[in-house]
Amino acid sequence: xxxxxxxxxxxxxxxxxxxxGAPAAARRRFLGRTGAGLAALAVPAAWGQARTPAAPPGPxxxxxxxPRDFGPGAPPTTYFWDPDVVAVDPSFNELAxxxxxxxxxxxxxxxxxGPAWNAVGRFLVWxxxxxxxxxxxxxxxxxxxxxxxxxxxSNGNCFDYQGRQIACEHLTRRVVRYELDGSVTxxxxxxxxxPLNSPNDAVAxxxxxxxxxxxxxxxxxxxxxxxxxxxxxxxxxRLNTRLGQPAGIGDARQELPTQVYRWDPSGxxxxxxxxxxxxxxxxxxxxxxxxxxxVTSTGPAGKGDVHVLDVGADHRLSNQRxxxxxxxxxxxxxxxxxxxxxxxxxxxxxxxxxAVGYSGVTVWNPEGRLIGRIRLPEACGNLTFGGPKRNxxxxxxxxxxxxxxxxxxxxxxx
Numbered sequence: 001x002x003x004x005x006x007x008x009x010x011x012x013x014x015x016x017x018x019x020x021g022a023p024a025a026a027r028r029r030f031l032g033r034t035g036a037g038l039a040a041l042a043v044p045a046a047w048g049q050a051r052t053p054a055a056p057p058g059p060x061x062x063x064x065x066x067p068r069d070f071g072p073g074a075p076p077t078t079y080f081w082d083p084d085v086v087a088v089d090p091s092f093n094e095l096a097x098x099x100x101x102x103x104x105x106x107x108x109x110x111x112x113x114g115p116a117w118n119a120v121g122r123f124l125v126w127x128x129x130x131x132x133x134x135x136x137x138x139x140x141x142x143x144x145x146x147x148x149x150x151x152x153x154s155n156g157n158c159f160d161y162q163g164r165q166i167a168c169e170h171l172t173r174r175v176v177r178y179e180l181d182g183s184v185t186x187x188x189x190x191x192x193x194x195p196l197n198s199p200n201d202a203v204a205x206x207x208x209x210x211x212x213x214x215x216x217x218x219x220x221x222x223x224x225x226x227x228x229x230x231x232x233x234x235x236x237x238r239l240n241t242r243l244g245q246p247a248g249i250g251d252a253r254q255e256l257p258t259q260v261y262r263w264d265p266s267g268x269x270x271x272x273x274x275x276x277x278x279x280x281x282x283x284x285x286x287x288x289x290x291x292x293x294x295v296t297s298t299g300p301a302g303k304g305d306v307h308v309l310d311v312g313a314d315h316r317l318s319n320q321r322x323x324x325x326x327x328x329x330x331x332x333x334x335x336x337x338x339x340x341x342x343x344x345x346x347x348x349x350x351x352x353x354x355a356v357g358y359s360g361v362t363v364w365n366p367e368g369r370l371i372g373r374i375r376l377p378e379a380c381g382n383l384t385f386g387g388p389k390r391n392x393x394x395x396x397x398x399x400x401x402x403x404x405x406x407x408x409x410x411x412x413x414x
Contacts (some may be wrong), residue, residue: 011409016073048374050267064083064084068377070103072103072142074269081096081098082096082223082404084102084412085373085404086375087371088373089365091368092363093100094407095345095371095372095408096372097407098111101401101404102402104400104401105142105403106400106401107399108127108399109135109398109400110131111129111130111132112127112381112394112397112399112401113257113382113396114126114157114168114382115157115384116158116384117235117384117387117394117413117414119159119163119165119386119390122139123136123138124138124401125157127151129223129224130153130222131240132151132171133146133147133148133152134147134148134149134151134157139387151167152170152171153171154167155169155199155339156200156201158413160208160210164177166187166202167202168200168202168212170199170217170218170224171249175199175202175212176187188263192282194248196256197216197218197219197254197258198216198218199385200218201214201283201337203320206290207265209264209265210262210263211284213282214256214259214260215298216232216280216403217284224257227254228241228250230335232254257273258279258280258301259273259321260272260281264391269297272316273295273309274314274374277307278302279301279302279303280297280299280300281296282296282297282302284296285340285346286411286412287340287344287366288344288411288412290311291308291311292308292311294340295307295322296335296338296348298334298335304334305326306326306335306346306348306364307321308320309322310324312397314414322368324348324364324370326348326350328358329358330371331355331358333348333350334352334353334391335349335350335351336348336349336350336351336381337380337384338383339384340410341410342411344411345371346363346365347363348361349380349381349382349383349396350362350379351380352379355377358373359375359376359377359378360374360375360376360380361393377397378398379394379397379398380397382399384414385409385414386410390410391408391409391410392404392406402410
């Protein structure tokens with residue numbers, strides 16, 4: 001079809017000649033040859049008249065336009081690199097896996113957390129905190145079922161080096177271990193005689209110890225049980241803490257600062273990071289050589305950054321510094337769960353709130369430089385490496401579970 005912008009304007013409003021100067025009959029033949037004709041192009045009545053500008057598009061509701069389908073039955077989206085696996089630095093291309101698409105494995109939760117991979121059973125377990133249950137995804141056929149209910153509003157999970165599941169429970173303010181014979185052992189529920197706040201995330205150490213964070217989030221009505229009247233999460237006393245709870249639940253209140261603890265196999269519990277060092281500690285992980293401990297600080301009391309500390313031979317932590325402020329393009333990509341890969345890169349769950357396109361995962365090299373991002377259509381709360389080769393990244397994002405293969409491996413069992 002000819003470009004109308006190159007056609008000369010008519011001599012006057014009643015000119016009946018075709019563009020090449022032919023009479024009106026030739027004009028009709030010209031229009032017939034162009035298919036739909038000029039009328040279908042909605043040319044203004046006068047050539048000099050300005051076109052009405054189109055209305056500006058509304059704000060995006062997903063990462064891509066048109067909205068992308070992440071589901072297992074979705075059409076192909078990846079022809080070499082997944083468009084939502086973004087290399088900020090060329091070095092990230094050595095960690096991302098070509099021809100590997102992000103997939104949504106499951107959706108339907110309230111607020112999902114605490115993914116952990118069981119290498120023997122080849123399944124992923126995670127917590128649906130508001131629903132008071134744990135769920136399990138089987139690798140062989142993708143089947144999802146309830147793994148444990150009730151779960152005492154469990155949050156973080158991990159497997160220790162003997163294959164036993166460790167779970168952080170909001171409702172009961174404790175850390176438990178599920179033994180291989182099916183019994184349950186309470187590892188920690190009090191420190192210095194006072195109840196814990198709401199254990200959040202835990203990691204296992206090869207020496208048998210369990211390290212965990214203890215922020216106050218389990219005292220929310222949605223994720224656990226608020227404090228009694230006058231407590232930090234129930235100042236006005238209008239919330240009834242016993243509604244919907246078993247007998248004896250609802251009387252404990254926050255008495256301790258938010259800290260990071262180390263549970264020793266001897267039963268000793270030590271606070272290794274005080275509340276004034278890393279406000280509201282949340283996610284944590286070790287470096288591949290266990291010489292560094294990374295901890296995220298989350299809001300509202302935290303600053304939304306990642307801290308790193310050196311781990312001494314006596315388990316003492318020192319030389320605390322900010323690893324990353326998690327600012328990307330001027331957007332705060334609020335950190336939560338974190339995992340290290342075998343090269344020492346840090347993979348950090350990102351909750352960017354209403355900043356569409358910045359939730360998902362941020363990836364930082366050992367020097368704290370951003371090298372890559374994974375964009376998800378939901379805020380990501382936690383993540384872990386799994387699969388038989390430990391090269392698949394499982395991302396727990398709000399109501400859904402996502403996964404993508406990588407070209408690296410997780411540094412330690414989850």
